[in-house]
Amino acid sequence: GIQVEQSPPDLILQEGANSTLRCNFSDSVNNLQWFHQNPWGQLINLFYIPSGTKQNGRLSATTVATERYSLLYISSSQTTDSGVYFCAVGAAGNKLTFGGGTRVLVKP
C-alpha cells in the first residue's frame, strides 16, 4: 500500500514564528487532505489539495503531485495552532492513508 511520511515528528515554536510541515507519499494520488487534530480529538479539515496551492488565513498548502510531496505552512503561529497535524492521501473516492503526524506546540 501507499506509504505516507510526515516531518518533523515534533515541532516547538515560539508564538509568532513561521513553520513548514512536510508530507511525502510513495505513489500517485488523487486525494490529499491536511487536518488539524485538536486536544479533544476532533479532526478539522484544513485543506483538500491533491495538487496546486491554496491559502486560508495564516495557513497555506502546496502539493507537487509529480514529485509526491505536500507542504503545509503556518505563519505567525498562535498558541491555538498547537495540536497534531495530519496529512492523508488516497485515490479519489477511495480510502485515505494517514501519515504519522506532526505534533506542534506553540509557546506563548
Next chain:
Amino acid sequence: GAVVSQHPSRVICKSGTSVKIECRSLDFQATTMFWYRQFPKQSLMLMATSNEGSKATYEQGVEKDKFLINHASLTLSTLTVTSAHPEDSSFYICSAQSERTYEQYFGPGTRLTVT
C-alpha cells in the same frame, strides 16, 4: 456545511458487553463512510469502509465479526463492538465522504473504555 456527528462521545462498558457507535452526516448525503481507530499518541488506522446498502469492506487484520458495521441510510453508519475486551479500548472516529468532491469530513470521535 459538511458536519459529521458521532454518538456517544464517551462510553465505559464492562468486558463482554457490546457497544454501538453512531455516525451521522448532518447536512449532506454520504454513500461512503469510513471507520478509524486511534491509540494514544498514534496516527489514525482505517478499520473499514462502509457503503450504503452493501457489506462493509474491512482492512486486513480487522475482525468483521467483532466490529459489525451497518450503513442503513445515506446519512447513518453504525459500528458495533461486540463482546468488548479491555484491548478494544480506543478512540473510534468516523468520516463521511462528499460524493461531489471525495473530501472526507470527520466526526468528533468516541472514546471507548472497556473495564
